[in-house]
Amino acid sequence: MGGRNRFYQQLLVGLCVLAVLAGCGSLKAEETKKSLRIGVSLYRGDDTFINNIRGEMENCAKEYEQKHGIKVTLDIQDAKGSQNTQNNQVERFISLGCDVMCINPVDRTAASAMIDKAMTAGIPVVFFNRQPVEEDMDRWDQLYYVGVVARESAILQGSIVVDQYRKDPASLDMNGDGVISYVMLEGESSHQDSLIRTEWSIQTLKDGGVPIEKITGGIANWERSQASALMEQWLEKYPDMIELVVCNNDDMALGAIDALERAGKKNIKLVGIDGTTPGIEAVNAGKMLGTVSADKGKYAEAIFSLAASKALGQPVLEELSLENGKYYWSPQEILTGQ
Numbered sequence: 001m002g003g004r005n006r007f008y009q010q011l012l013v014g015l016c017v018l019a020v021l022a023g024c025g026s027l028k029a030e031e032t033k034k035s036l037r038i039g040v041s042l043y044r045g046d047d048t049f050i051n052n053i054r055g056e057m058e059n060c061a062k063e064y065e066q067k068h069g070i071k072v073t074l075d076i077q078d079a080k081g082s083q084n085t086q087n088n089q090v091e092r093f094i095s096l097g098c099d100v101m102c103i104n105p106v107d108r109t110a111a112s113a114m115i116d117k118a119m120t121a122g123i124p125v126v127f128f129n130r131q132p133v134e135e136d137m138d139r140w141d142q143l144y145y146v147g148v149v150a151r152e153s154a155i156l157q158g159s160i161v162v163d164q165y166r167k168d169p170a171s172l173d174m175n176g177d178g179v180i181s182y183v184m185l186e187g188e189s190s191h192q193d194s195l196i197r198t199e200w201s202i203q204t205l206k207d208g209g210v211p212i213e214k215i216t217g218g219i220a221n222w223e224r225s226q227a228s229a230l231m232e233q234w235l236e237k238y239p240d241m242i243e244l245v246v247c248n249n250d251d252m253a254l255g256a257i258d259a260l261e262r263a264g265k266k267n268i269k270l271v272g273i274d275g276t277t278p279g280i281e282a283v284n285a286g287k288m289l290g291t292v293s294a295d296k297g298k299y300a301e302a303i304f305s306l307a308a309s310k311a312l313g314q315p316v317l318e319e320l321s322l323e324n325g326k327y328y329w330s331p332q333e334i335l336t337g338q
């Protein structure tokens with residue numbers, strides 16, 4: 001009996017010691033966390049929109065350091081369009097002891113291998129801009145996504161043209177045949193935004209009563225130079241027919257403008273999406289009818305705030321109003337020259 005009592009006494013003492021140690025441990029973690037290390041991997045560092053977001057993230061990190069007195073190391077890497085390179089970057093972030101990773105996946109359908117590594121290491125991940133498939137996102141409760149709603153971008157883009165048509169139909173229907181003849185420049189076919197943007201911007205034109213006819217379209221992978229080359233071909237093949245260029249993003253609209261300027265063509269209307277720095281400049285200069293601008297500040301703030309909370313083991317800010325506890329959708333707005 002006495003032996004059993006001693007056993008319980010020792011067990012109790014042991015448990016108390018453990019509890020105190022555990023308490024000290026977490027207290028220590030909170031007290032001593034004076035620096036955060038965040039690994040960021042970009043699918044391509046030369047993408048204009050991604051570069052805008054990167055700049056905003058760097059601002060967030062600086063502001064955070066000043067406000068909280070916690071040193072933030074943003075280790076930003078460029079995967080240069082290679083999923084292999086990105087997988088290696090993720091391994092490196094883990095071996096360097098990053099507290100959290102922010103990943104802009106090269107191949108959004110191949111996020112699984114990166115998730116495996118993150119889960120094994122217990123490091124939360126904030127994905128952004130290239131949305132992993134739902135099955136992957138549902139694999140762990142420490143996975144988040146920040147982006148814009150593609151359908152909303154497209155509807156806003158379509159409404160820029162609808163408004164212009166209602167205000168001044170002749171500015172679009174330049175040959176006066178009662179139909180707006182358009183060409184379409186599309187982003188990467190594997191990107192969640194491309195198909196949805198293409199479909200819904202055109203649907204919005206139809207719903208808005210704009211009489212349209214598609215001349216042709218092509219994939220320019222978000223890139224200015226590819227878009228410029230396509231537009232040049234179309235201008236040769238369909239002389240004086242194109243009245244409107246609908247572009248899945250600003251960079252492709254800028255590429256089309258390059259081709260139009262080379263051909264000495266004026267007055268053809270173009271619409272983009274993103275509101276990148278050069279995109280907004282083109283709108284202000286009257287070279288682009290309008291764009292749909294994602295709020296880059298809020299977008300980057302959401303990525304950074306999720307990352308910082310996760311790195312400190314704190315709950316995610318309620319004001320982010322995450323959908324299903326893991327998706328943040330950044331607001332966007334129409335920008336036109338008028």
Ligand code: GAL
Binds near residue numbers: 130250
């Ligand atoms: C899109 C954006 C494009 C390009 C792409 C990269 O959302 O509109 O300009 O940045 O993401 O994934």
